[in-house]
Amino acid sequence: MNVPRHKIAPQCAECPIRHKAVCARCDADELEQLDRIKYYRSFEAGQTIIWSGDKMDFVGSVVSGVATLTQTMEDGRTQMVGLLLPSDFVGRPGRDGAPYDVLATTDIVMCCFRKIPFEKMMNETPHIAHRLLEMTLDELDAAREWMLVLGRKTAREKIASLLCIIGRRDASLTPGGHGDTMEFDLPLTREAMADYLGLTLETVSRQMSALRKDGVIELRGKRHVIVPDTGRLMDVAGDDSDGGLYG
Amino acid sequence: MNVPRHKIAPQCAECPIRHKAVCARCDADELEQLDRIKYYRSFEAGQTIIWSGDKMDFVGSVVSGVATLTQTMEDGRTQMVGLLLPSDFVGRPGRDGAPYDVLATTDIVMCCFRKIPFEKMMNETPHIAHRLLEMTLDELDAAREWMLVLGRKTAREKIASLLCIIGRRDASLTPGGHGDTMEFDLPLTREAMADYLGLTLETVSRQMSALRKDGVIELRGKRHVIVPDTGRLMDVAGDDSDGGLYG
């Protein structure tokens, strides 16, 4: 489950898709092709990037900021089914409709590729198709790991699991065990955390307070989190896995 | 979300991988190649097919019977993260370890392919890689849909959602709306249903009884289910989608 992330090659820093999504080896030809069909889009915090069911004419990846994938029932109950952090890929090659809403939770910049030429390129470049399969398998693992969180963990464990994931992604890419510390800003409101965890925002708030009281985390303001002992947080999360979700 | 299933071409009936997993067009060459690396395995109900973390040296698909993918926490809490019905694919091309336990819930026959030659064939046949990407995207959609069930639905809605999925897969492939009926055998114990739904077996039993009392379902014995009005069951499931999960 612990997929090491590629280091960002200097020439690829601008657009994550180059190394993460598609071009693991930064093949010059492929980069040039990608460059030709690439464009950027910005969204403000709270804006909807795509509505569920809309036709999606692009694929792309997050350059900066955070977005979420959410599903909503008729009566308004919502469940977040994915978290998009920088370098994560969005879009379904070969599919037309978006299966869920994509929402910007912070200001966000995306690097997009028009879908038709991207698919054409994918068909001609087995290398890209391979990389996409691998990414999709990673996402599937993450989704299934999250099913365990949603179905069987307590509120306290859920919060700890979420903090592990965000901390791991945001703070550093080190393994993180007993003794290690983490420090990061939560890119989500309490309500968004609740939607991700299948809880209410009140329960999220209470459990955050409880973890603070127990010394598992420290809070500076409402969003900034300090984890004095990553291993302890992971123990609370009840995770025997190393928390290496989402690659 | 409603992915129509391929009709089974007569020449492909024996081994689902031919049409479903890999060979949408039944290309003769590919079939011959697949035939050479193919073998069958049987398991009895209750048997473990693969343990989480084991090296997995094959991929394959279910010919008959039902299996489940499950994750287990250290303290024994378990969550089922996938249901494998006939024609479903198992295995992660390009990955070595199994990420979860695979358990036979009924007697089951699988059609397997040794992993190395299968991957070699996949690399040489973009067609197969494509089909696998498509299947993985389907599984991802299903997993995310299930996250909504686990995170936000009530016990009653969960049961109804599960019955929809199993009924749809087992009974027929018709759309199923108001007025239509369904009839099928549950391939799962109450405990397995509970593990799939993030509930206890007692709650599953109680809600099954409640649905029976309300006339939403009828039970003949413990496992045989009759749904007099599929549309009504779907209403109880609270699903605006057509329940067309798992293809």
Add this chain to the structure above:
DNA sequence: TCACCCAGTTGATCTGTGTCAAGGATCAGG
């Protein structure tokens, strides 16, 4: 400076589901 607003916190109470326990139905083997 004040008023307002929003995100978050905390308290009181309610309820759906878990937990524990007893008992029923079905089946296989002796």
Add this chain to the structure above:
DNA sequence: CCTGATCCTTGACACAGATCAACTGGGTGA
């Protein structure tokens, strides 16, 4: 026929988390 095993059902009660409601703190604009 009885016996034990397995799976399922039902009841009584407990509790985690939901719900409803009041309040806090910090930022923004007039």
